[in-house]
Amino acid sequence: MKRGSIVLIVAQIANNDFHGFLPTRGSVMLDFVFVALFAVIPVMVWSIYLVKYRQVDQTHKCEWHKRIQLALAVILLVAVIAFEVDLRFITKDWRSLAEASPFYASQIVDYSLWIHLCFAVPTPLLWIFVIVRALKKFPKPAAPCEYSSRHIVWGRTAAGAMLMTAVTGWAFYWLAFVA
Ligand code: HEM
Numbered sequence: 001m002k003r004g005s006i007v008l009i010v011a012q013i014a015n016n017d018f019h020g021f022l023p024t025r026g027s028v029m030l031d032f033v034f035v036a037l038f039a040v041i042p043v044m045v046w047s048i049y050l051v052k053y054r055q056v057d058q059t060h061k062c063e064w065h066k067r068i069q070l071a072l073a074v075i076l077l078v079a080v081i082a083f084e085v086d087l088r089f090i091t092k093d094w095r096s097l098a099e100a101s102p103f104y105a106s107q108i109v110d111y112s113l114w115i116h117l118c119f120a121v122p123t124p125l126l127w128i129f130v131i132v133r134a135l136k137k138f139p140k141p142a143a144p145c146e147y148s149s150r151h152i153v154w155g156r157t158a159a160g161a162m163l164m165t166a167v168t169g170w171a172f173y174w175l176a177f178v179a
Contacts, residue, residue, distance in 0.1 A: 030083075037170065059142075062143050108175060113176075
């Protein structure tokens, strides 16, 4: 993100102007998470593509996959913390921003949030599990080993959960703050 955008966001927070930088009803942080997921998903897909379609002698791609996944995990952790701080201390009441939505009164917004939470809550736990196991079991630098087959199963599950978190999060954002 450019320096100017960061200054703008900080100025908005200082001004108690909680409308974000997108032309929607979302707060700064809701907008930030909405946009951040568009960046995280392609990077995750690229990281998995890198390791899946490597040649047998290209084990350095495993190390790059490890670095990218660890970087994504840190970014996601920071986003989750910032998001929680925003909803608890800054925006506080997202419902007042969503009330204007034609999907609010019929509770479709609430249902979409519940569906989103079904993915958003277990996903970080799955990621922690996959990362902790991978760091323990793979050699350093990272390379295939007897643990590979299990990591592939859990890694695909964790990646799928992340994708569903993003898709359901975007749907909730659209229903609550765009429509
Ligand atoms: C949440 C984080 C991670 C996710 C979602 C993830 C996901 C995946 C997926 C889906 C594959 C299999 C690709 C395929 O062949 O279909 C894979 C392979 C691999 N990952 Fe991860 N990964 C993660 C973290 C890590 C970490 C931290 C390491 C290293 C310590 C690592 C090392 C590897 C290696 C070495 C392979 C290749 C296995 C082989 O083909 O024998 N991964 N990962």
